[in-house]
Amino acid sequence: MKSESLSNLQSILDKGDFAVTSECGPPRGADPEIIRKKGELLKGYVDAVNVTDNQTAIVRMSSIAACAHLVQLGLEPVMQMVTRDRNRIALQSDILGAYSLGIKNILCLSGDHQTFGSQPDAMNVFDIDSMNLVNMVKNMKTEGKDMSGFDLKSPPKMFIGAAANPFADPFEYRIIRLAKKIDAGADFIQTQCVYNMDRFKEWMRLAREEGLTEKTHILAGVTPLKSERMAKYMASKVAGMDVPESLIKRMGDVPKEKAAEEGIRICVETIAGLREIKGVHGIHIMAIEWEEKVGPIVEAAGLSPRPQAA
Amino acid sequence: MIVGKQKPIAEIKEIISPYKKVLVLGCGTCVKTCFAGGEDEVATLSSALRLSCKKEGKDIYIEELTVERQCEDEFIREAAIAISKNSAVLSLACGAGVQAIARRFGDVPVLPGVNTTFIGVLEKQGLFTEECLGCGDCKLAAFGGICPVTRCAKKLQNGPCGGSQNGICEVNPDTECAWQQIITRLGNLGQLDNLKKYNPPKDWRPSHAGGPRKLVREDHFI
Ligand code: SF4
Ligand code: SF4
Numbered sequence: 256m257k258s259e260s261l262s263n264l265q266s267i268l269d270k271g272d273f274a275v276t277s278e279c280g281p282p283r284g285a286d287p288e289i290i291r292k293k294g295e296l297l298k299g300y301v302d303a304v305n306v307t308d309n310q311t312a313i314v315r316m317s318s319i320a321a322c323a324h325l326v327q328l329g330l331e332p333v334m335q336m337v338t339r340d341r342n343r344i345a346l347q348s349d350i351l352g353a354y355s356l357g358i359k360n361i362l363c364l365s366g367d368h369q370t371f372g373s374q375p376d377a378m379n380v381f382d383i384d385s386m387n388l389v390n391m392v393k394n395m396k397t398e399g400k401d402m403s404g405f406d407l408k409s410p411p412k413m414f415i416g417a418a419a420n421p422f423a424d425p426f427e428y429r430i431i432r433l434a435k436k437i438d439a440g441a442d443f444i445q446t447q448c449v450y451n452m453d454r455f456k457e458w459m460r461l462a463r464e465e466g467l468t469e470k471t472h473i474l475a476g477v478t479p480l481k482s483e484r485m486a487k488y489m490a491s492k493v494a495g496m497d498v499p500e501s502l503i504k505r506m507g508d509v510p511k512e513k514a515a516e517e518g519i520r521i522c523v524e525t526i527a528g529l530r531e532i533k534g535v536h537g538i539h540i541m542a543i544e545w546e547e548k549v550g551p552i553v554e555a556a557g558l559s560p561r562p563q564a565a
Numbered sequence: 566m567i568v569g570k571q572k573p574i575a576e577i578k579e580i581i582s583p584y585k586k587v588l589v590l591g592c593g594t595c596v597k598t599c600f601a602g603g604e605d606e607v608a609t610l611s612s613a614l615r616l617s618c619k620k621e622g623k624d625i626y627i628e629e630l631t632v633e634r635q636c637e638d639e640f641i642r643e644a645a646i647a648i649s650k651n652s653a654v655l656s657l658a659c660g661a662g663v664q665a666i667a668r669r670f671g672d673v674p675v676l677p678g679v680n681t682t683f684i685g686v687l688e689k690q691g692l693f694t695e696e697c698l699g700c701g702d703c704k705l706a707a708f709g710g711i712c713p714v715t716r717c718a719k720k721l722q723n724g725p726c727g728g729s730q731n732g733i734c735e736v737n738p739d740t741e742c743a744w745q746q747i748i749t750r751l752g753n754l755g756q757l758d759n760l761k762k763y764n765p766p767k768d769w770r771p772s773h774a775g776g777p778r779k780l781v782r783e784d785h786f787i
Binding site for chain 1: 718719720721722723724725726727728729730731732735736737742745748749760761763764765766767769
């Protein structure tokens with residue numbers, strides 16, 4: 256079912272429409288129904304769905320297989336791919352396979368370290384890094400070659416994404432790294448969840464100054480908070496996350512049973528703020544195990560219905 | 566130097582248990598510096614083993630010897646007589662030393678008493694840190710003298726991951742982020758432009774990925 260047409264996500268971004276993507280984590284088991292159910296919850300509200308690749312280093316249904324289930328459902332997946340578990344031979348082969356299954360978007364990541372997961376005794380791979388992966392997929396697309404320089408028959412033409420964290424250190428360096436990822440071939444960038452708007456705006460300003468927003472599509476990440484506890488956990492325990500004290504307080508100031516509602520309100524406000532920032536071309540809603548809230552958030556943000564792909 | 570750590574005494578007792586006469590063989594170079602297998606450690610371990618076996622009513626004879634370097638045949642030969650008098654050797658050298666003994670003395674069981682851990686430095690008294698994986702293609706010139714292959718938990722070649730915060734690696738709060746160190750140092754050296762350069766996928770052939778390595782120096786053949 257090879258198809259040369261652009262991905263839905265790419266055509267929406269190319270047209271200059273504001274894109275909405277979301278995320279869905281495959282199950283710790285082999286039941287395709289779980290992934291289909293999550294997909295159904297998102298259908299119609301988003302332009303593409305990220306499928307994580309053994310996120311937090313916990314064994315799950317493979318990203319490729321879960322993506323293929325979504326394709327069958329008529330949803331467009333963004334296949335996440337990490338360099339933690341596969342060497343360059345396996346990565347390339349999986350990309351060929353994924354494209355043959357109708358998967359047209361890829362998000363290239365290094366991946367969470369295996370010591371965070373359920374099998375910390377595993378060996379990691381890290382043969383190449385996420386920058387190299389971006390470049391590899393780009394060379395497949397523009398040169399039609401694999402990493403050995405071999406001319407592929409029917410090379411995959413993926414829409415290539417990479418991640419950026421405006422909140423990690425060292426801050427000044429983050430823009431150099433973004434530029435490097437774009438040069439390597441990133442068509443779109445998904446950012447870490449934005450809670451600290453000021454810092455994000457500053458990062459966007461630097462990106463604009465360097466002309467980077469002209470060269471790539473930046474999708475700002477958002478994650479609705481469920482509770483004050485979650486806000487505190489994100490602030491202190493999740494590497495590279497920046498949750499301002501004021502937001503934690505806001506979550507704590509409402510009664511427990513209203514906290515989730517407040518979290519969603521914050522999320523919708525954040526989206527409104529993000530749409531005002533020049534160079535932000537879309538949002539990426541990460542609501543793992545809370546997929547049912549994605550639709551309401553998209554609606555409340557006034558981003559529904561989604562544009563039809565060309 | 567090679568850094569190693571002595572195995573727990575219970576494990577050592579277990580692996581020497583089939584033998585009645587054991588030579589505890591130390592090495593006076595790297596493992597001496599990291600307090601794993603020099604003369605002092607040989608003496609301490611031997612006394613501990615004798616004492617513990619005596620308590621349990623086990624009959625064992627333990628002999629002690631330390632050579633200058635267990636990874637060089639010239640020094641290993643000095644141990645020949647002591648080895649011939651014992652039924653097994655408990656080597657406190659690094660893995661290379663243990664194997665060098667095994668290679669020279671084909672019919673003597675050689676047992677490791679040390680876990681060999683890394684190539685590193687003595688950062689300060691009592692603290693050893695890993696610095697080099699021996700990748701066979703040293704690129705330290707590009708990274709301000711700090712190795713991302715070894716000191717970044719993800720071997721990243723093109724800059725820090727998203728988890729680097731306040732100079733600390735996301736993988737271990739006790740470890741500095743190598744990339745933060747690289748960036749700081751390149752800044753001090755006025756070489757921040759290095760960061761903009763794309764580093765292509767590493768060629769791992771010269772590393773252990775290409776199988777066990779050999780260094781041939783024909784100019785030194787005799
Ligand atoms: S680049 Fe290779 S040889 Fe150089 S310090 Fe790092 S691991 Fe060792
Ligand atoms: S935090 Fe720094 S050292 Fe640790 S994995 Fe990330 S880039 Fe590497």
